[in-house]
Amino acid sequence: MKLFSVIGITQSGKTTTIEKIITELKKRRFTVGSVKDIHFEKFAIDTEGTNTHRHYKAGSDLVTARGLFETDILYKRRLSIEEILRCYEHDFVVLEGVVDYSCPKIITAHNEQELKERVDNHTIAISGRISEKISSYKGVPALSALTEVDKLVDLILEKTYNKLPDFPSKCCNACGFSCEELKQKIIKKEKSVSDCLINEGKIELEIDGQKIDMVPFVKNILYNNVLAVAKELDGYKKGKSIKIKIGEE
């Protein structure tokens, strides 16, 4: 799963840029999901008077509305992007207006002042209204989604990377950097996703509460044996954690 965000103020061309990118990604046969961040304080998708709203008012902690052609899972709180992504298993996920998750960014803007405030080390492209006036900004290419969507999507394919962890640097800097720093280095091509050590050594084993050391080929045998079964089961998702317990707690 590769992620990128499109960030910019209202009317800078954010949603239009995303529409064009999604259409192009789908044309290239990728599966695509998206998350739209809404900063409007009164945003409410389920309103007074519906039956689902009555469930909430009565105290239901989570309500789902299931229709014949859609299903809407309605949380009455702001979820973190990590929590939301548990529902996704697409090739690409586009984040609109999301600023609390670190991943490659496309900035849409009207003018250079807006770019100045937003372009950072995660920025891979400039787009939206300003991309019709300039061709780059501080070395970052400006590409209009209206006229150059193929180039913009080529760049997305080149610069995005498979979802990495998002740990605070205190929790993990096994690779020598914080997750944030590693992501910046990946965009600059100084490092690659495989430098993240979290995904290495893929399997851990405990017997009677004691960690058992395994040489790599034994690790692989156990890993392959478990995956051989788990992959065939409903609920299996590639890249997700697997836990097995045998016997007493």
Added chain:
Amino acid sequence: MKLFSVIGITQSGKTTTIEKIITELKKRRFTVGSVKDIHFEKFAIDTEGTNTHRHYKAGSDLVTARGLFETDILYKRRLSIEEILRCYEHDFVVLEGVVDYSCPKIITAHNEQELKERVDNHTIAISGRISEKISSYKGVPALSALTEVDKLVDLILEKTYNKLPDFPSKCCNACGFSCEELKQKIIKKEKSVSDCLINEGKIELEIDGQKIDMVPFVKNILYNNVLAVAKELDGYKKGKSIKIKIGEE
């Protein structure tokens, strides 16, 4: 997680009954979630013109709208109840109008004709409008949520059981019955949840934090695969617990 459904035609008192039950369950300190089935063909929570709708029209396969105080995960297809329940971890989940999932039922109705069409072996109570006129129907108690919600919720506590699998009888009848038959016997108190062999024995599997149900022969395959490797390692002790973790914590 204990489930029950409330079923009945329009205006029979379904949503009112659910509101009263949810309020009473919350008063008793339980966590409660709910699912509302909508049979209206044109139901659409996200409508023409919104940015999230534009994502869909461009081809996004899954869209989430995240506001400051709510998060709405909007699937453009009808999910199965099993899929929806992967998002839930509540003490109770109330299903409104859901007829494709087998669990204890409360039937709301205007008259005996409606009861005749709906009351079955899963029915634990009658409620809604008719419960103000009769006190029972074919041995099933009739309790009004408006005046006797405490008794109704006592009955729910007595008759609901922890979520059981919902396999077709061809996949599993290890307990001697189909899942459907076992659930009926649990309501009649002839059997209990512990008669379901899916939850029994030696091996448990979680993927991405969710418990995965396995029919007994799949359990055995996974168990044998893990043991085949673990037995060969220094540190293995017969009969001791084994834990395996793959991927992120």
